[in-house]
Amino acid sequence: MPEFVYYPSEPQNTNLMRLAGKHNIHSVDDLYSRADSDPEWFWRAVIDDCEIVFNKPFSKINDRTDGIPWTRWFIDGSVNIAFNCVEKFKESERIAVKFERENGERGSLTFKELDRKVGNLSGSLTDIGVRKGDRVGIYMPPSPESIIALYSILRIGAVAVPIFSGYGFEAVRTRVEDAGINVLFSVVNYQRKGKIVDIKKTLDNLKGVTIIFHGDAGKNRHNFNDMVENGKYIQTVETGSEDPAIMLYTSGTTGKPKGTVHVHGGSFVNIVKEVRYYMDMTPDDTLYWISDLGWMMGPWSIIGSNAIGGSIFVYDGAVDYPNPGRLWDVVDAGGVTLLGLSPTLIRTLRSKGLEKPFRTVRLFGSTGEPWDEESWLWLFEKIGEKKIPISNISGGTDIIGCFLASTPAIPLMPRCLFKGLGMNVSVLDDAGNDVYDKVGYLVSKTHCPSMTRGIWKQPDKYMETYWSMFNNVWVQGDWATMDSKGYFFLLGRSDDVIKVAGKRLGPNEVENVVMTVRGVAETAVSGVPDEIKGEAVAVFYTGENNDAARAEIRSAVENELGKSFAPKYVIWLPQLPKTRNGKIMRRVLKKAFLNEPQGDLSNMEDTGVLDYIKEIGMIYYNP
Numbered sequence: 001m002p003e004f005v006y007y008p009s010e011p012q013n014t015n016l017m018r019l020a021g022k023h024n025i026h027s028v029d030d031l032y033s034r035a036d037s038d039p040e041w042f043w044r045a046v047i048d049d050c051e052i053v054f055n056k057p058f059s060k061i062n063d064r065t066d067g068i069p070w071t072r073w074f075i076d077g078s079v080n081i082a083f084n085c086v087e088k089f090k091e092s093e094r095i096a097v098k099f100e101r102e103n104g105e106r107g108s109l110t111f112k113e114l115d116r117k118v119g120n121l122s123g124s125l126t127d128i129g130v131r132k133g134d135r136v137g138i139y140m141p142p143s144p145e146s147i148i149a150l151y152s153i154l155r156i157g158a159v160a161v162p163i164f165s166g167y168g169f170e171a172v173r174t175r176v177e178d179a180g181i182n183v184l185f186s187v188v189n190y191q192r193k194g195k196i197v198d199i200k201k202t203l204d205n206l207k208g209v210t211i212i213f214h215g216d217a218g219k220n221r222h223n224f225n226d227m228v229e230n231g232k233y234i235q236t237v238e239t240g241s242e243d244p245a246i247m248l249y250t251s252g253t254t255g256k257p258k259g260t261v262h263v264h265g266g267s268f269v270n271i272v273k274e275v276r277y278y279m280d281m282t283p284d285d286t287l288y289w290i291s292d293l294g295w296m297m298g299p300w301s302i303i304g305s306n307a308i309g310g311s312i313f314v315y316d317g318a319v320d321y322p323n324p325g326r327l328w329d330v331v332d333a334g335g336v337t338l339l340g341l342s343p344t345l346i347r348t349l350r351s352k353g354l355e356k357p358f359r360t361v362r363l364f365g366s367t368g369e370p371w372d373e374e375s376w377l378w379l380f381e382k383i384g385e386k387k388i389p390i391s392n393i394s395g396g397t398d399i400i401g402c403f404l405a406s407t408p409a410i411p412l413m414p415r416c417l418f419k420g421l422g423m424n425v426s427v428l429d430d431a432g433n434d435v436y437d438k439v440g441y442l443v444s445k446t447h448c449p450s451m452t453r454g455i456w457k458q459p460d461k462y463m464e465t466y467w468s469m470f471n472n473v474w475v476q477g478d479w480a481t482m483d484s485k486g487y488f489f490l491l492g493r494s495d496d497v498i499k500v501a502g503k504r505l506g507p508n509e510v511e512n513v514v515m516t517v518r519g520v521a522e523t524a525v526s527g528v529p530d531e532i533k534g535e536a537v538a539v540f541y542t543g544e545n546n547d548a549a550r551a552e553i554r555s556a557v558e559n560e561l562g563k564s565f566a567p568k569y570v571i572w573l574p575q576l577p578k579t580r581n582g583k584i585m586r587r588v589l590k591k592a593f594l595n596e597p598q599g600d601l602s603n604m605e606d607t608g609v610l611d612y613i614k615e616i617g618m619i620y621y622n623p
Helices: 015-022 028-037 039-049 081-085 111-127 144-155 169-179 199-203 224-230 266-277 297-308 326-334 343-351 373-383 459-467 507-514 547-561 586-593 608-620
Strands: 060-063 072-075 095-100 106-110 135-139 159-162 183-187 189-192 195-198 210-214 244-249 259-263 286-289 311-315 338-341 363-366 390-396 401-405 425-428 440-444 474-482 487-493 498-500 503-505 520-530 534-543 569-572
Touching: 015 028, 015 039, 015 266, 028 039, 039 060, 039 266, 072 266, 081 144, 081 266, 081 297, 095 111, 095 144, 095 326, 106 111, 111 144, 111 224, 135 144, 135 169, 144 159, 144 183, 144 224, 144 297, 144 311, 159 297, 169 199, 169 244, 169 259, 183 199, 189 199, 195 199, 210 224, 244 266, 259 266, 266 297, 266 401, 286 297, 286 326, 297 311, 311 326, 343 373, 343 520, 373 390, 390 474, 401 440, 425 474, 459 474, 487 507, 487 586, 498 520, 498 534, 503 507, 507 520, 507 534, 507 547, 520 586, 534 547, 534 586, 547 569, 569 608, 586 608
Parallel strands: 095 311, 135 159, 135 183, 159 244, 183 210, 286 311, 286 338, 338 363, 363 390, 534 569
Antiparallel strands: 060 072, 095 106, 189 195, 244 259, 390 401, 425 440, 440 474, 474 487, 498 503, 520 534
16 A cells, blocks of 8 residues: 655645534544435535525435436426526626637636626527527537537526537537437637647538537538627526436447436536535636546536636647647646646656646646556656645546545545545445455445436446446446545456456556556556466557566566566557547557457547557467
């Protein structure tokens, strides 16, 4: 078990412990225990502390009449996300949105300005026939326009469907058709890495959809700015707690993307809880999460920031263009105090030798994949100067939130997470028993407010995916360990588990060792079929390509984890296959190595490396 390297100097001044103090709770453990055991008290306390407005009070916290997997929350209540994030602050001159574009343009919107634009655009949407419950797509880079579009959809009770701005035509078409989208927000083009991305050209063959373009798209096209400036301002409509608000699609790396449905009540309350207590956000903060609106962290960071009355910062370009120092320039210019990033980004910055602190940042957030210890420590020691906490969070698109999260109110170990507040999480073995300091399945022992209300048009798939392994227990699909003090470590996806001669091993356990080897930039580990052991460990890495490096990797794994887990394959790659938001696609890598079908690759940044992996597999792998 790693040792603690961070201790909060004034935990009582965090939002988390202020909540505890309001209710005469004096320790983190007591707060979390009561949150799990008394949800009736806890969720009311959160709503009160976060000043969330229900236009019509709810009669009770939840209703499990249809079974735990189909629990409904905040029964009979009326609440709207856009009202709480925008209209509630409509007279405020505080900054709601800060932005920078890759071309250097910078600007901001006050809450008052944001409310006017959102209200006008909402009126324009109703004029072209958008009604409550209609799905409206957003295929735009992170920008003030995408935020205005998001809130205008939610204001009228329609359902926002964010789509990653880096997708090509087929990926967009698949999501548009599955969701039944008839109206889509987009841009004519934008700049990324110095090149113009022609979005309009991508959409030219999209039939049967009304597209609202930001930019000059020509005659007979709806113009975003015209609709914002000329629309008739309308106020927020009433929406029920269980009315759908946002549909997010899973990345779809192993099959058809799945639509997860999130509501105005439970999803919103949980998002605000997380941004307030995990990111410790206040109205004086500016949050920048390096993400896209099409990923969970996009809506999560926007909605959470504005609901608290703080500022969200968005940037539409690459954070390493024209050089890796651009990220520091962007953060400094935006006055960013809370910075969310990924382990992949940190490994990239580390490989380039960038070791300067951020002047304005007081807290780091991280998510997306498990950390390796070397990279976590590099961020903490070199960039954070051993004083900035890392709020490491983990959840998913399917809960538009987090089951696990470390916070600035607790001591931190490298790579650690902490149990989610009010999420009733645990680690179970195959028999469904709680296990401590052993690898098992990450679960939630109850239904939580932000869990998807099914999978769009696939109720059976929802039950099979999340609720079929243990009775009335949500299985997240992650491999993890926990200790008796509430700390967790993620070890990869549970369906990626490696079984060597009957012994189970999480891929991240091996990756963490490999990353300590000098000359290794990144790594991904998989188990591949083996006639003798059932599975053998295969290490793929980028960095130094020589026999000495490969020998050192083998030796490090054998010494740290034992001879039985010594890798059979240690393979250098020019790059690892990744999603467009930087996650390593381990299952795609494995399937390419084994020359098996890889499934849906629409979310992949660069498919070219797969041919190289297939060729390597044909040389080294002999099933």
